[in-house]
Amino acid sequence: MTPPIQDKIIDENLKWARINDDVLRSMENPRxxxxxxxxxxxxxxxxxxxxxxxxxxxxxGVAGLSNPHMWDMYIATFVFWIGMxxxxxxxxxxxxxxxxxxxxxxxxxxxxxxxxxxxTAGFFPMxxxxxxxxxxxxxxxxxxxxxxxNFRSPLVWDAFAISTYLSASALFLVIxxxxxxxxxxxxxxxxxxxxxxxxxxxxxxDDRQWRNFRKTYMLMACFLIPLAISVHSIVSSDFAMxxxxxxxxxxxxPYFVAGALYSGCAAIMTLFIALRYFFRFEExxxxxxxxxxxxxxxxxxxxxxxxNLIEFAATWYGHNVYDKELLIDKAVGPYAGLFWLMIFCGVxxxxxxxxxxLRRNMPAMLVMSVVLQIGMYVERWMIVTPTxxxxxxxxxxxxLWGPVVEWAIVFGSFGWFGLLFLVFVKLFxxxxxxxxxxxxxxxxxxxxxxxxxxxxxxxxxxxxxxxGSLGGGGVPVSAPAAPRSGKEGS
Amino acid sequence: MAKHxxxxxxxxxxxxxxxxxxxxxxxxxxxxxxDITVLSPIEHPDIDNILGKRPVNVQKFxxxxxxxxxxxxFFFISSAQASFLVQPQGGKPxxxxxxxxxxxxxxxxxxxxxxxxxxFLVLAGMMKKRGNLYSEKLTVDQIGLGLEIDDSKLEGxxxxxRQQQALEIREEKVR
Amino acid sequence: MSFKxxxxxxxxxxxxxxxxxxxxxxxxxxxxxxxxxxxxxNACSTACYAENNLPVVGKERFAKNQAIHWMRIERYWDPAxxxxxxxxxxxxxxxxxxxxxxxxxxxxxVSATYHTPDGLNAQVYNRCIGSRYCNNNCPFRVRYFNFYSxxxxxxxxxxxxxxxxxxxxxxxxxxxxxxxxxxxxxxAKDSAKMEDRKVQDGDFQTACQQACPTTAxxxxxxxxxxxxxxxxxxxxxxxRGPVTQKKPKDNPELRGYxxxxxxxxxxxxxxxxxxxxxxx
Numbered sequence: 003m004t005p006p007i008q009d010k011i012i013d014e015n016l017k018w019a020r021i022n023d024d025v026l027r028s029m030e031n032p033r034x035x036x037x038x039x040x041x042x043x044x045x046x047x048x049x050x051x052x053x054x055x056x057x058x059x060x061x062x063g064v065a066g067l068s069n070p071h072m073w074d075m076y077i078a079t080f081v082f083w084i085g086m087x088x089x090x091x092x093x094x095x096x097x098x099x100x101x102x103x104x105x106x107x108x109x110x111x112x113x114x115x116x117x118x119x120x121x122t123a124g125f126f127p128m129x130x131x132x133x134x135x136x137x138x139x140x141x142x143x144x145x146x147x148x149x150x151x152n153f154r155s156p157l158v159w160d161a162f163a164i165s166t167y168l169s170a171s172a173l174f175l176v177i178x179x180x181x182x183x184x185x186x187x188x189x190x191x192x193x194x195x196x197x198x199x200x201x202x203x204x205x206x207x208d209d210r211q212w213r214n215f216r217k218t219y220m221l222m223a224c225f226l227i228p229l230a231i232s233v234h235s236i237v238s239s240d241f242a243m244x245x246x247x248x249x250x251x252x253x254x255x256p257y258f259v260a261g262a263l264y265s266g267c268a269a270i271m272t273l274f275i276a277l278r279y280f281f282r283f284e285e286x287x288x289x290x291x292x293x294x295x296x297x298x299x300x301x302x303x304x305x306x307x308x309x310n311l312i313e314f315a316a317t318w319y320g321h322n323v324y325d326k327e328l329l330i331d332k333a334v335g336p337y338a339g340l341f342w343l344m345i346f347c348g349v350x351x352x353x354x355x356x357x358x359x360l361r362r363n364m365p366a367m368l369v370m371s372v373v374l375q376i377g378m379y380v381e382r383w384m385i386v387t388p389t390x391x392x393x394x395x396x397x398x399x400x401x402l403w404g405p406v407v408e409w410a411i412v413f414g415s416f417g418w419f420g421l422l423f424l425v426f427v428k429l430f431x432x433x434x435x436x437x438x439x440x441x442x443x444x445x446x447x448x449x450x451x452x453x454x455x456x457x458x459x460x461x462x463x464x465x466x467x468x469x470g471s472l473g474g475g476g477v478p479v480s481a482p483a484a485p486r487s488g489k490e491g492s
Numbered sequence: 493m494a495k496h497x498x499x500x501x502x503x504x505x506x507x508x509x510x511x512x513x514x515x516x517x518x519x520x521x522x523x524x525x526x527d528i529t530v531l532s533p534i535e536h537p538d539i540d541n542i543l544g545k546r547p548v549n550v551q552k553f554x555x556x557x558x559x560x561x562x563x564x565x566f567f568f569i570s571s572a573q574a575s576f577l578v579q580p581q582g583g584k585p586x587x588x589x590x591x592x593x594x595x596x597x598x599x600x601x602x603x604x605x606x607x608x609x610x611x612f613l614v615l616a617g618m619m620k621k622r623g624n625l626y627s628e629k630l631t632v633d634q635i636g637l638g639l640e641i642d643d644s645k646l647e648g649x650x651x652x653x654r655q656q657q658a659l660e661i662r663e664e665k666v667r
Numbered sequence: 668m669s670f671k672x673x674x675x676x677x678x679x680x681x682x683x684x685x686x687x688x689x690x691x692x693x694x695x696x697x698x699x700x701x702x703x704x705x706x707x708x709n710a711c712s713t714a715c716y717a718e719n720n721l722p723v724v725g726k727e728r729f730a731k732n733q734a735i736h737w738m739r740i741e742r743y744w745d746p747a748x749x750x751x752x753x754x755x756x757x758x759x760x761x762x763x764x765x766x767x768x769x770x771x772x773x774x775x776x777v778s779a780t781y782h783t784p785d786g787l788n789a790q791v792y793n794r795c796i797g798s799r800y801c802n803n804n805c806p807f808r809v810r811y812f813n814f815y816s817x818x819x820x821x822x823x824x825x826x827x828x829x830x831x832x833x834x835x836x837x838x839x840x841x842x843x844x845x846x847x848x849x850x851x852x853x854x855a856k857d858s859a860k861m862e863d864r865k866v867q868d869g870d871f872q873t874a875c876q877q878a879c880p881t882t883a884x885x886x887x888x889x890x891x892x893x894x895x896x897x898x899x900x901x902x903x904x905x906x907r908g909p910v911t912q913k914k915p916k917d918n919p920e921l922r923g924y925x926x927x928x929x930x931x932x933x934x935x936x937x938x939x940x941x942x943x944x945x946x947x
Binding site (some may be wrong): 069134158243398 | 802
Binding site for chain 2 (some may be wrong): 018019148153154159177180181185204209211213232236239443
């Protein structure tokens with residue numbers, strides 16, 4: 003069924019030369035709005051650096067930690083950033099394997115978001131250590147004392163998993179960028195041409211390269227999906243492998259993965275709206291794609307809500323007095339405000355995504371995505387601190403509210419992420435040019451095939467001549483009889 | 493025998509595929525379908541069917557790399573835990589299997605990904621010094637057919653491409 | 668790395684605590700605390716401060732719960748008794764239970780804590796990088812973190828002369844906890860070895876045991892059947908190991924129990940319940 007005119011994924015008649023020009027224009031020398039954003043991010047990052055220097059020299063006590071509260075916002079933020087990285091993988095890898103075409107214009111910046119949020123998350127396990135300068139002891143290296151890290155500890159699994167995920171994501175991003183870098187190499191001058199010439203690794207676009215590229219990309223996508231799921235499961239096992247009430251829960255791995263996909267999709271919505279506005283990518287990041295992203299976010303929101311609520315049900319059935327009292331305390335105790343904020347932002351707010359008028363309204367979606375992310379951040383914190391506030395031993399029950407130093411560092415991590423992303427959008431194409439061309443090509447083929455079939459059904463014999471337009475052909479003259487609507491071979 | 497490289501540019505896939513079909517049916521003097529390379533700005537999934545069988549071997553290396561990663565993880569971790577300073581912990585055995593499984597899984601993926609990437613770079617012929625003919629329009633919207641041919645057959649091949657409505661034909665002498 | 672080591676010892680290395688572990692214990696240091704005798708005077712806590720170089724952190728940091736007290740007296744109030752409300756006070760001396768199946772041990776990323784052949788849970792200060800996962804996994808919350816460099820302010824001269832030279836003063840960023848006065852254990856073992864005999868019950872005392880005015884704390888070797896603590900455990904029918912206790916529940920004479928025993932951590936400390944005139 004041909005979709006209605008205003009609802010196409012992208013316009014299939016887009017000239018390919020124009021795609022090149024539009025995206026390469028986004029990489030030109032930046033204007034004032036960019037520099038202001040850059041300065042703001044830099045200032046945020048500087049605040050974090052100052053706070054960390056203070057904490058490094060004085061001790062972890064300035065972070066407000068105490069005997070029961072040995073972990074607080076640093077670990078919550080760590081989990082938040084790792085979580086945010088998952089949606090990029092979802093878009094790049096999972097939607098690639100199921101041949102969802104609409105991901106093509108938007109997966110590039112999502113994949114970049116994955117890599118950068120991992121680079122941000124990687125700081126927090128180091129920052130929260132008491133003796134930061136010895137952080138490398140968790141890595142397995144041949145030491146003169148013959149001591150190895152403790153491979154039974156979930157924190158060591160974290161080190162392995164995050165370094166694997168970071169390197170695999172970065173490689174996935176870099177490999178996927180190669181044809182685009184070839185385009186950039188061919189159509190820029192000066193230092194840019196030299197840079198892209200090196201990074202494109204000699205890409206010519208011949209069939210041998212494309213064949214291997216297709217296979218490699220599919221293989222990496224197949225690896226990246228179980229990796230993403232296992233990474234956040236391993237991060238969840240920081241909590242699930244302990245015996246604390248509220249942590250020792252078997253649904254933690256899927257719960258964390260669902261929360262990760264959720265907050266990542268919300269972040270994709272935010273960056274989508276920002277890039278679409280600032281770079282005028284309306285032709286590529288269309289409302290149709292926004293709608294699909296919103297629907298995906300809604301579906302994940304429902305999965306997350308279910309897993310959240312089922313955890314309550316399991317506690318209620320379990321008669322474990324520690325778990326039960328902790329859950330009741332979360333809902334009515336000193337943290338109740340944040341608990342209900344989390345429930346509102348995570349469970350109730352996504353229902354706004356059900357309304358088409360809201361979905362197509364960019365300012366509303368910007369607000370919605372920020373609300374969803376706030377809800378998910380609070381959710382991460384609600385996992386970490388209330389359990390520590392009210393664990394087994396009643397003598398050590400205490401309430402904790404994060405002090406300035408923790409807030410400063412957490413705030414600054416957003417600045418660091420912003421810096422990385424801003425540098426990326428000016429150096430590399432944030433829309434995947436070759437994939438958009440492929441999308442246009444396949445959409446055009448699909449439409450013409452349907453028109454052809456419709457005409458055949460009307461009994462008209464029609465001789466098709468070759469369509470000599472620049473930018474993707476129609477049904478070829480003497481091709482094998484296989485249907486080619488939206489097909490991507492591997 | 494001196495050789496030339498020829499690159500013929502076509503405006504879209506239809507023309508290029510029509511030309512390939514003609515080459516397959518033997519209409520091009522002095523070259524067969526095996527000598528042809530198709531250069532394009534996007535991948536065309538049916539090119540393989542049209543060009544004939546050209547194998548891809550990346551997945552074999554990937555599989556080997558992944559298996560290696562798994563075995564490596566288990567033996568590395570077990571021998572590290574069983575090193576001279578054996579430290580019993582938490583009532584758990586010195587070589588526990590559940591924790592080893594987690595790390596085996598991670599290392600399977602780590603080595604699988606890295607071997608895939610390195611194999612890709614090698615098998616796709618990336619990072620070679622650019623001696624082959626190239627046109628910048630290949631990254632915009634034109635399709636190229638390239639081949640290497642003896643000097644004696646050069647004019648015949650160029651004439652063939654002109655008949656196939658090639659937009660541009662480039663040639664370069666192979667040193 | 669010892670590939671040969673794995674092959675030779677594979678079956679031994681695969682045993683966990685329920686199957687007897689992979690090595691035999693030389694001693695099994697154990698404690699029994701009679702809550703009926705404990706009056707909550709805090710002498711044990713103070714003695715621990717003196718013996719183990721614990722810093723005094725100051726009022727402000729104490730209020731934030733950043734204090735370090737390896738032995739702490741936990742006070743609880745039972746509102747049950749209205750006629751004699753002062754009898755509602757309960758005191759629980761809580762210190763590291765030196766669990767046989769310690770939950771803090773497997774989660775340390777750098778193996779800074781492990782189980783010694785003496786049955787103690789050891790903390791290696793110079794290996795600790797301060798990830799603090801161990802305390803998060805301790806159900807008793809008896810591990811303490813050096814949130815600041817306390818040594819800079821806790822012992823202004825000449826107070827530094829009071830420090831015990833047998834053990835270190837810890838810097839910021841490391842975890843520490845009760846060690847059952849391991850420095851005294853080492854001295855006693857060394858003396859016994861020099862005299863060519865085994866360590867006898869009563870050769871040494873932990874600091875808290877030594878200071879207690881009511882002799883509420885009993886400490887000794889569980890592997891020595893003649894030691895006071897073995898006899899006490901046997902009398903109250905509490906067994907070692909990550910097992911469920913099988914003592915008869917209705918006998919009021921059997922007052923022994925281990926805290927959070929249902930978590931199966933094999934605590935080395937047995938508490939004897941207070942004798943009350945009314946039901947709790």
